Amino acid sequence: MGGKHPVTILTDQCKDMTKAIKEVFTDYTTHLWCKRHVLHYAPEELGPLYRSNGPFRRDFHYVINQMLTVDEFERAWEHLLETYSLQDNEFMKRTYAKRKMWAKPWAKDTFCARMASTQRSESANSILKKVVPRNSSMNRFVQQYNKLLFLQAREEQKAEHQRKQVQGINSRDYAIRKHAISVYMKNCFELFSEEVDKATEYVVMIINGVKRYLKLT
Structure with a gap:
């Protein structure tokens, strides 16, 4: 890495x-x-x-x-x-x-990108097995692997285009949300936005020397 x-x-x-x-x-x-x-x-x-x-x-x-x-x-x-x-x-x-x-x-304080299992990596292995036959030659493996990379790149380009559309819509949003859309793709940004919206429902107050989250009514 x-x-x-x-x-x-x-x-x-x-x-x-x-x-x-x-x-x-x-x-x-x-x-x-x-x-x-x-x-x-x-x-x-x-x-x-x-x-x-x-x-x-x-x-x-x-x-x-x-x-x-x-x-x-x-x-x-x-x-x-x-x-x-x-x-x-x-x-x-x-x-x-x-x-x-x-x-x-x-x-909860460890960055996991909302993952709690190895299911995503196992899913990637499963996709590769579907694209590349079990007994394929090295030449066939390279061809199919390049095909998989091409398909993934196309999906990423589509996601990037969607992100830019959202970025234009949210040009007057909170600063933290504007930064989020500059680094996240559309689906991840929507999850982040949900958490930001939830956070606005609470205030932090000190009660008996202890910080507590209180929901606004």
């Missing part, structure tokens, strides 16, 4: 990879586990309790996806265990023990 260490690396729970990342990237990179891999065996380990549309599954994913602070997560997780009598469940014990590697409160 041009001599620059990645900010974040998402992997599965491979012990060898974890060891290698610590040795090679030292303090420059944050290593997180793919949330999808961590929770992959939840249906098998928890059985009928994890059934689709069941109350536990709803509550479980609410704790995982909505708790933003360490204190919130800890209290919500403890309440979840008590509610469903899972204090002695081995899967819940293992998952909680490694929470700092995958849970949102410990990763």
Whole structure:
């Protein structure tokens, strides 16, 4: 990567990879586990309790996806265990023990580009396998790979054109949003704009010496 260490690396729970990342990237990179891999065996380990549309599954994913602070997560997780009598469940014990590697409160200040899993890289591998036959010759591989690059470049040009259209529309917007459209593509910019709009609904006030976010009514 041009001599620059990645900010974040998402992997599965491979012990060898974890060891290698610590040795090679030292303090420059944050290593997180793919949330999808961590929770992959939840249906098998928890059985009928994890059934689709069941109350536990709803509550479980609410704790995982909505708790933003360490204190919130800890209290919500403890309440979840008590509610469903899972204090002695081995899967819940293992998952909680490694929470700092995958849970949102410990990763919220780490840049992940809204990714919490390795699904995007796996998707790229899947696309390449569809374009390049399994037993293709080297010549065939190069031809098909160049075709894939061409198609991706065309999509990027289309996205860049859409971004410029949005940039013209938002020429009198907030300074931070104007900067965002200069560096983000259209879809990413729209996600960023949603967060900016949400932020305008709150104010920060100091109550008893503690900063708190209060929603405007």
